[in-house]
């Protein structure tokens with residue numbers, strides 16, 4: 001038995017399912033999870049001495065690669081000063097100013113400790129600001145695990161085949177209206193019925209929790225227009241896309257400005273950080289300026305701010321995002337031609353440094369329905385074949401992949417060669 005298998009068995013005795021976040025348990029692909037000892041650059045190293053080219057990147061934060069020396073040093077320097085004060089610091093001001101300079105729509109910003117907290121707080125604010133209860137979200141989009149948002153959610157919820165989590169009161173879930181991603185007509189139909197009651201639309205501007213699905217032309221602008229018409233708040237959940245699909249996120253890439261934005265992952269450089277922000281007129285409704293309560297003992301934590309600021313400094317040169325996008329395109333072009341050669345039907349997509357691949361006959365996947373109709377059994381086999389070749393892909397057919405700046409040409413070529421071998425094996429089965 002491997003050390004990972006031993007640790008997993010041991011973990012299952014004291015940790016539910018052996019993990020602290022469900023998708024890590026490999027329940028989407030079968031088998032037992034790999035336990036990680038350390039990570040560096042584009043690589044993960046497990047407790048059995050295996051190494052893997054990593055395309056999960058801690059589910060997003062590691063855009064510059066693991067254990068980047070400048071980020072590590074910033075954390076070490078911050079730690080020398082103390083770990084947490086529960087009082088304001090200069091680093092928080094710099095962080096808010098830095099976010100605002102990169103995303104001008106974030107006129108005011110509040111730091112929190114996770115993406116879940118960011119979206120939960122943004123929704124409370126939108127409800128408090130508008131005095132309305134209803135929320136419109138999209139099937140297969142995941143916005144963290146707060147009650148209002150665990151209705152027909154993506155990510156681990158999809159992997160487990162649970163549309164809505166037990167424990168979410170029906171009285172609350174009834175305020176969340178769910179429609180199809182990329183279908184503006186459905187959105188219009190819901191607003192025609194109850195638009196005056198809708199506090200907010202929340203959307204992943206590029207869906208990354210049902211694999212990777214970009215918005216179709218006009219979809220995001222359509223949401224903007226309808227929110228303007230009905231006085232609803234448009235929330236872009238850029239926890240995944242922020243600083244990734246472009247430096248300024250999806251709002252810069254697609255030229256559509258939300259009222260509120262939620263951030264996470266990259267903004268913490270690997271530390272537990274999230275943020276929400278947007279129009280000053282809305283943000284000023286948050287306590288202590290306004291009546292909508294929101295707070296956090298560790299929010300704006302100095303060590304987390306140091307890691308986040310170091311990351312945001314590193315990613316600002318234009319070359320960074322261009323290079324990451326090229327790497328992702330190269331990788332997916334390689335997957336695509338290798339699959340074709342083996343006679344395997346595969347659709348691929350990239351948006352900046354985010355990528356997706358679908359085992360499907362379709363040329364493009366634009367909807368939740370299509371994403372869930374892909375060949376999941378084939379995906380599971382592919383995942384394990386790649387893992388055996390030293391490539392760590394997201395262990396679920398419903399997660400986007402991430403390329404970092406640290407992935408070298410050699411790493412990408414190694415990955416494509418492994419994929420070619422895996423496709424040939426799949427074709428022979």
Ligand code: PMP
Pocket residue numbers: 059114115116117119142143144145155204208209237238239240264265274
């Ligand atoms: N929103 C999106 C778009 C996400 O992808 C995630 C996490 N994958 C979240 C919110 C929740 O973030 P966290 O896991 O940090 O709570």
